Amino acid sequence: MNHSPNDFTAGSLAGTFAERLIAWQAEHGRHDLPWQNTRDAYRIWLSEIMLQQTQVATVIPYYTRFLERFPDVAALAGAAQDDVMALWSGLGYYSRARNLHRCAQVVVAEHGGRFPSDPEALASLPGIGRSTAAAIAAFAYDAHAAILDGNVKRVLARVFGIEGFPGTPKIEREMWTLAETLLPERDLPAYTQGMMDLGATLCGRGKPRCGECPFDSDCVAHATGRERTLPTSKPKKAQPERYVDVLVIGAGERVLFERRPDSGIWGGLWSLPELTPPTDAPDADDAALRARLSAHAAALGAEEGTVQSLEPLQGLTHVFTHFRLHLRPWQVTLATPGETRTSASPSNGARHAWLDAAGVAAAGLPSPIRKITDALSIGSPNDGQLSLPT
DNA sequence: AAACCGTGGAA
DNA sequence: TTTCCAAGGTT
Numbered sequence: 537m538n539h540s541p542n543d544f545t546a547g548s549l550a551g552t553f554a555e556r557l558i559a560w561q562a563e564h565g566r567h568d569l570p571w572q573n574t575r576d577a578y579r580i581w582l583s584e585i586m587l588q589q590t591q592v593a594t595v596i597p598y599y600t601r602f603l604e605r606f607p608d609v610a611a612l613a614g615a616a617q618d619d620v621m622a623l624w625s626g627l628g629y630y631s632r633a634r635n636l637h638r639c640a641q642v643v644v645a646e647h648g649g650r651f652p653s654d655p656e657a658l659a660s661l662p663g664i665g666r667s668t669a670a671a672i673a674a675f676a677y678d679a680h681a682a683i684l685d686g687n688v689k690r691v692l693a694r695v696f697g698i699e700g701f702p703g704t705p706k707i708e709r710e711m712w713t714l715a716e717t718l719l720p721e722r723d724l725p726a727y728t729q730g731m732m733d734l735g736a737t738l739c740g741r742g743k744p745r746c747g748e749c750p751f752d753s754d755c756v757a758h759a760t761g762r763e764r765t766l767p768t769s770k771p772k773k774a775q776p777e778r779y780v781d782v783l784v785i786g787a788g789e790r791v792l793f794e795r796r797p798d799s800g801i802w803g804g805l806w807s808l809p810e811l812t813p814p815t816d817a818p819d820a821d822d823a824a825l826r827a828r829l830s831a832h833a834a835a836l837g838a839e840e841g842t843v844q845s846l847e848p849l850q851g852l853t854h855v856f857t858h859f860r861l862h863l864r865p866w867q868v869t870l871a872t873p874g875e876t877r878t879s880a881s882p883s884n885g886a887r888h889a890w891l892d893a894a895g896v897a898a899a900g901l902p903s904p905i906r907k908i909t910d911a912l913s914i915g916s917p918n919d920g921q922l923s924l925p926t
Numbered sequence: 927a928a929a930c931c932g933t934g935g936a937a
Numbered sequence: 938t939t940t941c942c943a944a945g946g947t948t
Contacts, residue, residue: 583944584944585944585945586944587943587944587945588943588944588945588946589931589932589933589942589943589944589945589946590932590933590934590943590944591933591934591935591942591943591944592943592944593934593935594933594934594935594943595944626932626933627932627933628931628932628933628934629931629932629933629945629946630931630932631930631931631946631947632931632945632946635946635947662946662947663945663946663947664946665945665946665947666945666946667944667945667946668944668945668946671944683944684945685943685944685945686942686943686944686945687943687944688944703928704927705927728944731944732944735944736943736944741936741937741941741942741943742936742937743937769941769942770941770942772940772941799948800930800931801930801931801932802931802932803931854932854933855932855933855934856931856932856933857930857931857932857933857942858929858930858931902932903932903933903934
């Protein structure tokens with residue numbers, strides 16, 4: 537690093553880094569977020585997991601709903617995974633939800649229902665890494681531990697003039713060391729919140745308000761006009777395109793859904809059946825494709841009836857962090873000779889489920905799949921009735 | 927070590 | 938429109 541933390545005591549403003557940050561937080565920081573003003577480790581843990589790679593405004597409604605349904609760790613530990621996934625549906629990074637569920641069960645089974653106060657013990661739990669462990673331990677138990685999230689990386693890169701993409705092990709090690717060096721002896725919750733608040737407000741990614749910053753006179757980036765080039769951005773690479781055909785198979789008042797494996801994209805969620813795994817080139821809309829689609833639908837829906845019609849629906853493109861997925865839905869109508877015998881809600885561990893409108897509304901679906909069902913008014917909030925043309 | 931894992935808001 | 942990335946962790 538170009539600067540040592542001790543340089544702050546020599547700045548024109550009095551006080552150490554931590555003292556200035558804590559004073560700034562008391563005056564200008566955030567104090568009324570839903571997960572603040574509590575020492576309940578369960579609530580703090582839940583917020584930290586939801587906030588991983590996710591903005592505050594996005595998390596708030598999910599957090600509120602989740603707490604209403606699962607007010608404590610025992611309630612969450614005893615829940616069915618499908619119910620947890622349904623409440624997480626739309627929030628993304630679904631391994632967080634599965635790890636959250638597993639973590640609750642470990643806390644109940646191995647820690648008597650109380651979260652450990654030791655950051656290392658916390659970090660050994662599913663879904664809790666070094667930074668999240670430190671945040672929980674600091675907020676709930678006043679632990680002397682440093683966080684290193686995106687906010688802290690940005691603040692440190694700018695104030696100390698640290699060059700290099702913070703995602704690399706070398707820069708990250710350097711930042712962990714610095715973050716721990718800067719820790720105060722006391723007021724860990726205010727200090728930790730201050731790091732987050734400074735990075736999320738004044739020292740944001742876009743246009744930092746250096747005039748209001750407590751480190752204005754000492755900030756290397758500000759002094760050298762590098763506010764916009766620090767932290768060094770991630771090296772970018774071309775995003776692959778992927779194409780997939782999905783089937784909306786309707787029989788009577790129900791539609792067929794397929795549970796995705798825990799590993800991979802949308803792990804543990806309910807989705808529409810795919811013809812084949814995604815490919816790197818679009819399928820041509822030709823007779824051979826239609827024949828394959830029809831055969832696949834017939835195999836999946838054999839118990840319910842025979843394929844009566846096959847129609848292409850409006851396609852859509854979904855953008856992920858590391859690729860773009862082009863979804864082409866096909867509507868398949870089955871001629872049903874008799875009663876549909878299958879259940880309306882997914883049974884535990886089943887790979888397929890015929891869901892009615894209420895079942896679709898309650899299921900954990902990926903966002904773009906929800907868009908498709910909404911467009912067809914299947915289980916959408918406005919229209920609880922299934923209205924597939926027959 | 928580098929890839930993988932969602933979604934939506936902001937510029 | 939495109940690009941970036943947010944209270945990161947796991948493999």
